[in-house]
Amino acid sequence: MDEKVGVYVCHCGTNIAGTVDVEEVATWSGEQPNVAVARDYKFMCSSLGQELVEQDIKELGLTRVVVAACSPHMHEKTFRGACERAGLNPYLFEMANIREFDSWVTDDREAATHKAKSLIKGAIERVVHHQPLEPLPVEINPNTLVVGGGIAGISAALELADGGFHVYLVEREPSIGGHMAQLDKTFPTLDCSACILTPRMFDVGQHPNITLLSYSEVEKVDGYVGDFTATVRKKARYVNEELCTGCGICVEKCPQSVVDDVFEAGLGQRKVVYTPFPQAVPNYPVIDRENCIYFQRGKCKACEIFCPTEAIDFEQQDELIEIEVGCIILATGYDPFDARRIARYGYGQMANVFTSLEFERMVNAAGPTEGRIVLRDGETQPESIAIIHCVGSRDQNYNEYCSKVCCMYSLKFAHLVHERLPNAEVYNFYIDIRSAGKRYEEFYQRVLAEGANLIRGRAAEVTDVARLPDEEGKLIVQAEDTLIGQQRRIPVDMVVLSIGIQARHDATEVAQIFGLGCDFDGFFIERHPKLDPVFTMTEGISIVGTCQGPMDIPDSVAQGAAAAARVMSMITQGTVMMEPVRASINADQCSGCRICNNLCPYNAIVFHEDDEVSEVITALCQGCGSCVAACPSGAITGAHFTDEQLISQVVGVLWDVRQPELVPAEEG
Amino acid sequence: MSESFEPVIVGFLCNWCSYRAADLAGTARIHYAPNMRPIRVMCSARVEPQFVIKALREGADGVMIAGCHPGECHYVDGNIKALRRYELLKRMLRQWGVEEERVQLVWAAASEGIVLAAAVDRMTEELRALGPLRWGETVISGNGHEQALEEAPAAEEA
Ligand SMILES: Cc1cc2nc3c(=O)[nH]c(=O)nc-3n(C[C@H](O)[C@H](O)[C@H](O)COP(=O)(O)OP(=O)(O)OC[C@H]3O[C@@H](n4cnc5c(N)ncnc54)[C@H](O)[C@@H]3O)c2cc1C
Numbered sequence: 001m002d003e004k005v006g007v008y009v010c011h012c013g014t015n016i017a018g019t020v021d022v023e024e025v026a027t028w029s030g031e032q033p034n035v036a037v038a039r040d041y042k043f044m045c046s047s048l049g050q051e052l053v054e055q056d057i058k059e060l061g062l063t064r065v066v067v068a069a070c071s072p073h074m075h076e077k078t079f080r081g082a083c084e085r086a087g088l089n090p091y092l093f094e095m096a097n098i099r100e101f102d103s104w105v106t107d108d109r110e111a112a113t114h115k116a117k118s119l120i121k122g123a124i125e126r127v128v129h130h131q132p133l134e135p136l137p138v139e140i141n142p143n144t145l146v147v148g149g150g151i152a153g154i155s156a157a158l159e160l161a162d163g164g165f166h167v168y169l170v171e172r173e174p175s176i177g178g179h180m181a182q183l184d185k186t187f188p189t190l191d192c193s194a195c196i197l198t199p200r201m202f203d204v205g206q207h208p209n210i211t212l213l214s215y216s217e218v219e220k221v222d223g224y225v226g227d228f229t230a231t232v233r234k235k236a237r238y239v240n241e242e243l244c245t246g247c248g249i250c251v252e253k254c255p256q257s258v259v260d261d262v263f264e265a266g267l268g269q270r271k272v273v274y275t276p277f278p279q280a281v282p283n284y285p286v287i288d289r290e291n292c293i294y295f296q297r298g299k300c301k302a303c304e305i306f307c308p309t310e311a312i313d314f315e316q317q318d319e320l321i322e323i324e325v326g327c328i329i330l331a332t333g334y335d336p337f338d339a340r341r342i343a344r345y346g347y348g349q350m351a352n353v354f355t356s357l358e359f360e361r362m363v364n365a366a367g368p369t370e371g372r373i374v375l376r377d378g379e380t381q382p383e384s385i386a387i388i389h390c391v392g393s394r395d396q397n398y399n400e401y402c403s404k405v406c407c408m409y410s411l412k413f414a415h416l417v418h419e420r421l422p423n424a425e426v427y428n429f430y431i432d433i434r435s436a437g438k439r440y441e442e443f444y445q446r447v448l449a450e451g452a453n454l455i456r457g458r459a460a461e462v463t464d465v466a467r468l469p470d471e472e473g474k475l476i477v478q479a480e481d482t483l484i485g486q487q488r489r490i491p492v493d494m495v496v497l498s499i500g501i502q503a504r505h506d507a508t509e510v511a512q513i514f515g516l517g518c519d520f521d522g523f524f525i526e527r528h529p530k531l532d533p534v535f536t537m538t539e540g541i542s543i544v545g546t547c548q549g550p551m552d553i554p555d556s557v558a559q560g561a562a563a564a565a566r567v568m569s570m571i572t573q574g575t576v577m578m579e580p581v582r583a584s585i586n587a588d589q590c591s592g593c594r595i596c597n598n599l600c601p602y603n604a605i606v607f608h609e610d611d612e613v614s615e616v617i618t619a620l621c622q623g624c625g626s627c628v629a630a631c632p633s634g635a636i637t638g639a640h641f642t643d644e645q646l647i648s649q650v651v652g653v654l655w656d657v658r659q660p661e662l663v664p665a666e667e668g
Numbered sequence: 669m670s671e672s673f674e675p676v677i678v679g680f681l682c683n684w685c686s687y688r689a690a691d692l693a694g695t696a697r698i699h700y701a702p703n704m705r706p707i708r709v710m711c712s713a714r715v716e717p718q719f720v721i722k723a724l725r726e727g728a729d730g731v732m733i734a735g736c737h738p739g740e741c742h743y744v745d746g747n748i749k750a751l752r753r754y755e756l757l758k759r760m761l762r763q764w765g766v767e768e769e770r771v772q773l774v775w776a777a778a779s780e781g782i783v784l785a786a787a788v789d790r791m792t793e794e795l796r797a798l799g800p801l802r803w804g805e806t807v808i809s810g811n812g813h814e815q816a817l818e819e820a821p822a823a824e825e826a
């Protein structure tokens with residue numbers, strides 16, 4: 001094996017050279033077999049550093065390159081580019097990570113220098129076994145699937161559609177809009193939520209480039225970036241969309257009402273045939289089969305009888321639709337924290353404890369109380385209201401993280417109470433006020449000036465057991481006021497629990513359908529927390545809005561637009577280049593055992609019954625190497641991670657401790 | 669076991685979580701034992717038992733396999749496959765007299781630089797206490813095998 005390897009040791013200023021003796025490492029590297037040249041240089045990633053590599057490839061005829069510098073996640077692309085420019089296949093390159101893995105994690109100069117040698121030796125031994133590879137070009141289907149029609153999904157869909165690209169928007173509920181449609185005013189500007197949202201919803205409904213599939217869910221996704229096939233279940237609405245005019249007579253005539261746990265957050269009722277709210281998009285109602293008298297007892301059909309266009313269809317079935325797209329944007333949003341989990345706040349036991357979402361519906365003029373702030377009896381105006389921040393958030397027993405929006409909406413509530421009930425007292429129980437955002441702090445100051453009482457301390461409990469005469473018939477909030485260092489009991493008429501944002505209850509299942517990861521809290525994981533917050537590790541799939549983490553409306557909108565821009569850039573390029581890290585099966589070696597067939601998480605391995613051998617469909621393979629490791633016949637090769645390459649690297653990193661040829665000891 | 673014994677650990681880190689965790693440990697300047705020599709694989713499921721055995725036979729005192737947390741593998745459930753394989757491998761190593769601590773499976777999310785660093789520190793400590801592996805004596809000459817027989821006859825029957 002005669003390869004000419006060039007080894008380049010980067011100082012990275014003092015980042016590496018401060019801990020690793022780079023000159024010594026370079027000199028030592030130059031003495032290793034197969035190494036034709038070894039140099040150290042201040043900044044290998046600079047254009048001069050890269051030119052050094054290019055020059056040596058051309059002048060010394062290098063056949064392999066090793067750069068010992070930072071993480072390959074940082075600069076592998078950079079140096080592959082340098083190799084390519086000098087006419088060397090970019091995959092004949094290997095990086096040794098002597099910064100993140102070495103100089104930055106120890107102060108021990110001797111140990112760091114020694115470790116650098118080991119990592120470089122591993123890279124040299126590996127790189128001589130590298131094979132030239134070509135990236136795989138994949139064509140991008142210009143259609144995009146957006147899953148979830150909250151404000152984040154709407155924003156992504158409209159950006160793409162306005163850009164001239166077709167979008168399939170799949171929404172689980174009968175209407176798009178998400179949580180924003182439930183809100184009354186939005187902080188800090190106090191815009192009416194519906195007034196700014198419904199025009200956008202309307203645009204989605206009308207857009208020639210958007211196919212809206214509401215009351216639908218994605219059941220299965222096959223394929224890979226550029227060429228996904230999604231199977232969508234369009235649930236039976238029992239209303240023929242072609243015939244329905246959205247007149248609403250069926251809703252009016254339906255004799256059965258149930259509590260609306262979704263849109264009205266449990267505060268109001270809806271009919272069994274319903275549109276969630278008047279501005280729903282699309283505006284066709286659905287029949288809630290579980291509660292429908294006809295479906296349960298076999299008679300009623302009031303809606304059918306009165307429908308002027310004969311649009312009611314009790315025979316309708318779920319439909320399975322296959323759609324083909326190049327990219328997918330997930331915008332499935334959040335679930336509010338379930339306030340019942342914290343029993344000491346009494347939600348569900350004491351009538352006048354409300355959740356913040358209920359309160360949003362209550363203050364909303366289109367909500368069940370027509371905007372009147374009243375107790376559960378529907379009549380009595382409260383004279384005092386306690387708003388408890390951080391319910392379920394910043395709490396080791398529930399969610400450790402901050403939900404980011406609760407402080408601001410709690411302050412918004414204080415303002416709305418002052419506006420509607422000028423004589424009522426408002427007490428906000430907070431841990432810290434988090435008002436980071438444009439004009440957010442100013443809004444906080446404004447609410448303070450309006451006379452809200454802010455009490456710093458986590459509320460310990462809400463009780464209706466009075467100890468003092470003025471507590472009779474009230475709800476008492478007990479908290480330690482940490483600013484004065486005293487326990488306080490504040491009697492109020494109404495308590496609002498500012499519940500946090502959490503991952504959807506089914507986030508893990510959804511993640512599995514799309515091949516994504518979830519973090520500890522259930523939110524989908526982005527590719528990079530800072531530099532790539534909307535793409536995921538699964539090529540072609542982005543996550544936007546609150547399915548990625550708690551955020552407010554402006555951030556959700558921005559993420560939706562950001563993902564759309566990324567997708568448009570992929571579509572306009574036409575193709576993407578994929579890493580050629582793929583498995584392949586040597587048919588001559590394959591014993592036909594089929595062990596690999598079921599191991600593959602992407603169903604990328606097919607079995608040919610006629611020849612009794614398995615084959616990897618390159619386009620589906622993602623390169624994990626599960627099958628390579630499992631094949632008992634050693635018939636599967638994982639390109640760029642072959643057995644030979646990995647074992648050589650193992651042997652390389654152990655250069656200093658390698659055992660002399662082992663001779664079995666005499667039996668004793 | 670001499671005081672100056674510094675174990676050598678070969679680490680197989682999956683590209684998506686544990687490699688990034690190690691990157692993060694570096695970026696965050698978390699100091700930990702320099703005894704682990706990492707090798708990148710795309711997924712923990714790529715790690716074959718023969719790589720581990722090869723490393724031990726070539727002079728490593730221990731091998732760490734690091735992957736994403738269960739449920740977070742970039743390739744759905746590669747880490748679960750790694751876990752199954754690891755359990756089998758451990759049984760085999762036990763029969764050869766190789767101590768359990770010498771091969772460890774660790775989960776570290778991309779955000780858990782601290783977890784990975786702590787795992788390396790812990791493993792280094794454990795191996796320092798155990799001393800060098802000496803594959804030649806332990807495995808090849810069969811000493812370890814006999815020792816294992818004496819210590820755990822029940823395991824042999826199973
Ligand atoms: C009480 C309260 C008050 C708030 N007030 C404000 C405020 O004043 N200002 C502000 O900026 N922010 C406020 N927020 C935050 C705001 O609600 C969110 O930032 C915003 O709604 C997030 O939008 P989204 O599109 O990410 O998610 P969502 O609104 O949750 O939308 C997600 C959509 O996806 C659909 N979906 C879910 N799963 C699937 C699936 N598997 N398939 C298909 N569809 C699916 C859902 O039905 C929903 O339509 C408030 C939050 C709360 C709880």
Ligand code: FES
Binds near residue numbers: 736742
């Ligand atoms: S990618 Fe990390 S364990 Fe599979």
